[in-house]
Amino acid sequence: MRKIVTLAVAVTAAASLMTGVTASAADGAALYKAKTCWSCHGKDAKTPLMPFYPSLAGQNADYMYNQMVDIKSGARSNGQTAAMKGVMGLVNEEEMRALADWLATLN
Amino acid sequence: MSVKPVIIGLTAAVAIGLSFGVSAADTSSWNKGAHSGETDEAMHLEPDLENGMDVYEVCSACHMPEGWGFTDGTFPQLAGQHRPVLIKQLADIRALNRDNPTMYPFALPESIGDAQALADVTAYIEKLPMNPENGKGEWAEGTPEFEQGKKLYADNCVRCHGEHGEGDVEKFYPRIEGQHYNYMLRQFEWIRDGKRRNANPDMVEQIKNFTDKDMKMVINYISRVPVNPKDLAPSADWKNPDFD
Numbered sequence: 001m002r003k004i005v006t007l008a009v010a011v012t013a014a015a016s017l018m019t020g021v022t023a024s025a026a027d028g029a030a031l032y033k034a035k036t037c038w039s040c041h042g043k044d045a046k047t048p049l050m051p052f053y054p055s056l057a058g059q060n061a062d063y064m065y066n067q068m069v070d071i072k073s074g075a076r077s078n079g080q081t082a083a084m085k086g087v088m089g090l091v092n093e094e095e096m097r098a099l100a101d102w103l104a105t106l107n
Numbered sequence: 108m109s110v111k112p113v114i115i116g117l118t119a120a121v122a123i124g125l126s127f128g129v130s131a132a133d134t135s136s137w138n139k140g141a142h143s144g145e146t147d148e149a150m151h152l153e154p155d156l157e158n159g160m161d162v163y164e165v166c167s168a169c170h171m172p173e174g175w176g177f178t179d180g181t182f183p184q185l186a187g188q189h190r191p192v193l194i195k196q197l198a199d200i201r202a203l204n205r206d207n208p209t210m211y212p213f214a215l216p217e218s219i220g221d222a223q224a225l226a227d228v229t230a231y232i233e234k235l236p237m238n239p240e241n242g243k244g245e246w247a248e249g250t251p252e253f254e255q256g257k258k259l260y261a262d263n264c265v266r267c268h269g270e271h272g273e274g275d276v277e278k279f280y281p282r283i284e285g286q287h288y289n290y291m292l293r294q295f296e297w298i299r300d301g302k303r304r305n306a307n308p309d310m311v312e313q314i315k316n317f318t319d320k321d322m323k324m325v326i327n328y329i330s331r332v333p334v335n336p337k338d339l340a341p342s343a344d345w346k347n348p349d350f351d
Contacts, residue, residue, distance in 0.1 A: 036182075039168035039213075050212050082208035087169075090181050 027095075028102020035090045037099065040083065045106055053080060057106035065100035069093065145198040145222050150191060152226035159231030160349055162224050165213060166232075172350035173340070174235040178242035180289025186235035187338050189274055192281045193229035196305075205305040235347065236340035242287035244327025256328030259321055263313055264329070272329045280307075285338075288330040295322050 032038055032045070037056075040049045045057040056064060070076035072088035091099070163174075166185070170176050174186035185193065199205040201214040212218060219228065246252040268274055272284030283291060297303035299314050299322070317325070 036169045049218070080208075083211070084209070086209040087181055089179060090177065 027098040028100075031091070031095050031099050032102065035095065035099070036087055045103055050080075053083075056103045059103060061100040061104035064103055065096055068096040068100065072096075145202065145225070146191075146195045149194045149198065149222040149225040149229075152223050154226045154230035155223075156227070156230055156234075158224070159227035159229070162219050162228040163231050164350070165219055166228065167347075167350060169210075169213075172347040173238065173345065174232055174347075175238035176287060176290070178238070178240070178287055180242055180287045180291075180293060183290040184238055184241060184286055185232045187237040187285065187334075188233060188282055189276045189279075190229045190233045191276060191279050192274065193232055194225050195279050197225050197229070199305045205303065236345065237285045237334055237338050238343060239334075239339040239341075240343040241285045241330065241334075242289055243330045244288045244323065246324070246327045248331065252324045253328060253331070255321075256324035256326070259317075259325040260328050263317075264325065267307075267310070268329075271332050271334075283329050284332050285334040286330065288326055291326045291330065292322065295326060 038045070040053055041056050042048050046055040048055060067076065068088070068091070071081045071084050072091075074085070077085070167174075169182050170185050171182075174184065176182035176184045196205065197214055200207045200210055201216070203211075207214075216224075219225075244256075246256070264272075267278070267280050268283055272282065272286075274280040274282040294303060295314070295317075296319075298306040298310055299317060301311070314322075
């Protein structure tokens, strides 16, 4: 019985995880183009415009989300952030979350 | 990786940093940029529209296939802009006479090509129909702020930018009618405050006493001046068929 419950929980968790991924994946992919991220980071998110711009495919979701929040707020303003700051008005935190989650799923 | 790309990469990295850090109001480059160097070279080349369309694909990722930018002003509308203005700004950005860290790497010859590419892509952009619903300021016609903006425009701007913001092709003065309010506001502020280094010194002088409210009122006015329908796309839903 305990095994069955564990299995049921696992299946439910996996199902909800998959649904979550699917929903945000669709949003994230659309946002990645619509918000012009792909212009600099590459259509596949791993062929950046400049060799010193980061590859995003498969990067840690929370790390990317935090960078986006900090670049938008100005808390992070070093390095190449000057190139990205100008476009951050195009995304809110919910959209940053969807972008980060989707980018993390890429290979 | 060979040595050359590394050097280009490092140079560009430094330039992107510089293009953000330098803020001295050195306006002496206006004439130099307008009448010599790459601007002059590109102005005298015969444009190839077909190649212009190919070059524009890079630009379209941010400025959109229609050349309308974003109505929130993140990216300006390029469609319908005078070719000499587009050539000068592109040449200035890649010569680091105008700070634009976001656009800088796209403007490099490695990304879009040489002076011929500038000649070609600007000929393509100039012919694109404009967004019939550009981003506008908050004050409708008839409000005191609109009327005050209209007066400020007549007193300070009309001599160079024209009766309805049409600019001046010969003098590299941009067309500002139909441009997005927030974009113009940002550029106006940077010109007033010395942050836009390729600003025309006559304009810097003309607007130096504008308050932030004056600035908003005059930009609100020009953002609401109707553009000749012959220069507009049939609707805001129009899509550029060249990039289906």
